Amino acid sequence: MPRKDDIRMTRDEVRDYLREGHNMTLVSNGPKGFPHAVAMFYALDDDLTLRFATYGSSQKVKNVERDPRVTLLVETGTAYSELRGVMIEGMARIETDLERTVATMIEANAGTGSPLPDIEQIPHDVKVRMAGKRVLICVEPIRFVSWDHGKLPSSKTPSALSSRSNGRPTSRA
Numbered sequence: 555m556p557r558k559d560d561i562r563m564t565r566d567e568v569r570d571y572l573r574e575g576h577n578m579t580l581v582s583n584g585p586k587g588f589p590h591a592v593a594m595f596y597a598l599d600d601d602l603t604l605r606f607a608t609y610g611s612s613q614k615v616k617n618v619e620r621d622p623r624v625t626l627l628v629e630t631g632t633a634y635s636e637l638r639g640v641m642i643e644g645m646a647r648i649e650t651d652l653e654r655t656v657a658t659m660i661e662a663n664a665g666t667g668s669p670l671p672d673i674e675q676i677p678h679d680v681k682v683r684m685a686g687k688r689v690l691i692c693v694e695p696i697r698f699v700s701w702d703h704g705k706l707p708s709s710k711t712p713s714a715l716s717s718r719s720n721g722r723p724t725s726r727a
Contacts, residue, residue, distance in 0.1 A: 563700035568640050571700075572598050572628060576665035579627040580606070582617035582646070590617055596626075597661035602695050604642070605658045610650075610689040618646045624693055637703040644693040655685040 563571060576595050584590035592614055594606045604626060608614060618624065624646045629639030649655070653673070660670045670676075676684070 557706070558701070561701045561703055561705050563638075563640070563702050565698075567702070568698055568700050569598075569602060571638060571640060571702075572602065572604070575628050575630070576662060577628075578604070580614060581625040581627070582614050583621045583623065584613070584617060585620070590614065595662040595666065597658050604644075604693045604695075605690060606662060607655050607659045607685060607688045607690055609687055611687070615648065615689060615691070618648060618691060622646045626693060631703070635703050635706065635708075637701065639701055641699040642693065642695045643697040644695045646691050646693045649690040649692060651690065652681060652685055655688050655690040656681045658690055659685060659688075 577593055578596050579591055580594050581589045581591045590613060594608070596604045596606045598604055622645045624644055626642040626644065627639065628642075629637070631637035631639075656676065657673050660673055663670050
C-alpha cells in the first residue's frame with residue numbers, strides 16, 4: 555500500500571482537525587496569473603464549508619470575483635512525525651449579509667485568544683462599523699487531500715529509514 559494511504563485522514567478526522575484550528579492559507583488566482591496566498595482566520599460549518607470575512611475591496615475578493623476556484627491549506631507540526639494538514643480545493647462565493655459576516659468574524663476569532671463579544675450584545679451601529687466594508691467568503695469543498703504523519707509506524711519515518719541504510723537505499727529481499 556502506498557505511504558500516502560497510511561497517512562490519509564478519514565472524513566471525521568478531517569472535520570476534527572479543521573475544528574482544532576482557526577487559521578489557514580487561502581490561495582486564489584491573482585490578476586497576473588500567479589497564486590495569491592494569504593493567511594486568514596476561518597469558521598467551519600458542519601458540511602465542511604469554510605467561511606471567513608474580509609474587506610470587500612481586497613485583492614482576494616477581486617480574485618474570487620474573477621475566478622472562484624481556490625485552494626485552502628491548514629497545517630501543523632514541526633518534526634516530521636508531527637506533520638498534519640488538510641488541503642482543500644473548492645469554489646468560493648461572496649456573500650454580503652451583515653449579520654452572517656459579523657457572526658463569522660465572532661466565530662473565527664473565538665480561538666485566537668481575543669474573542670469578540672456575543673452577537674446579541676453588539677448594537678447594530680457597531681456591527682456596521684465592524685463589518686460594513688467587509689464581505690463573507692464561503693468555500694464549498696470539492697476535494698480534500700490530507701496527511702497525518704503520526705499514523706506512520708516509527709519504522710517508516712525518514713530518520714528510521716536512513717539509519718537502517720546508512721544513507722544508502724535499502725535492498726528488498
